[in-house]
Amino acid sequence: MSGAPDVMWYPVAASHDLPFRHVFHARLLDQELAVWRADDGFINIWQNRCLHRGVRLSIGINDGRELKCQYHGWRYANRTAGCTYIPAHPDRAPARTITNRVFPCVERYGLIWSALETPEGEPASGLSLDENPLVLRGIAVRAPSGTVSRALQDFHTGATVFVQPTDRAGCVIRGLISPAPEAAKRLETLRHYNDMFSALRDTAEQAA
């Protein structure tokens, strides 16, 4: 991948990271994100900060239609991220300007893709991937994404691998096996790549 990091698609989660009524805590290029799937299937990627007092929304409550902050109960709507209710002012509709910052989102290949600014084109463009590959366990690494990407180039893994830069000192290795192996080999394959990328992580962290 090439281009300015702010306008590139990166995976920030796997589809299996967003079970019913969960709020996933992600980080991309130093930006903390609250990622949640509403009951209608829409995935929201928001700045991880309540507009009221700055508490993380990733500890909030996903009620299927809104995300409620744990601190003073401000509610934000699915899709628009607009504030719908402020408990201290029960009779007044919140101003429309009270809307959380949203980030672009595409769900594809079993991964949730985002970017700081909306990129042109599709995630993983140029790769011919099966639409339903096997999604490997994401491996968080306390080493810079550049270092880890270079180390991965030396591996001939058989996996399609993306490196999600979380901050200057960290990243997540997210891999796919496309097409997915037969069901009987699924767990064995997940173990195999988990062990491989964990070993790579340990080496990269010792060097970092």
Next chain:
Amino acid sequence: MMILYDYALSANGYPVRLLLGMLAIAHSTHFVELYPGRENHTAWFRNINPLAEVPVLDDDGVILCHPQAILIYLAARYDAQQSWYPASSAPLLGAIAQWLGFAHKLSETAGAARLHDSLFVATDIDAARTGAHRLLRVLDEHLWFAEQSGQNWLCPGGHPTIADLAAFPPIILSEEGGISRQEYPAVRRWCDRVKRLPGFTIMPGVFPAGPAWGG
């Protein structure tokens, strides 16, 4: 009459409070002011527990002074379904003991970091945080593969065990010790599952989960 000697901010007392709530066991609580009163170091309390720690359970003369001992006792005696501590399954008892040991390591690292930051207890804070992250990494891997095999809890089977309750407090309170759980998504999902167990109660620093059903 069952008496629990406890302190509202005690992470060690929390798993006992959780199991008492989940099994709906009638009891009374005697609060011992650990901070700032140091009531646990008074003669009357040391007479109950020479280690000067809470929780202590006194169940009509059966006195137990360690959270994991109390969990085993309560589950073995009061869980009619025998699902929290299934005495008939040797492999499961082994797994429970192993994860209780793991929970104890979490208390000694993540738990110690929290006490350092919130109640000013002396500890090697860097070692505590590093140790906690090492454990959370192992735990996240374990829980991720458990999920991939259709399992929800620390030990195999369809029901949580006392090991889940013992591990939960130092994890859910870890941020009070400066230990983020952002890199442990499977641990975060497991925390949601624990919070959604019937009879779950919160403590200071713990937020409830929303319901995982429609409406």
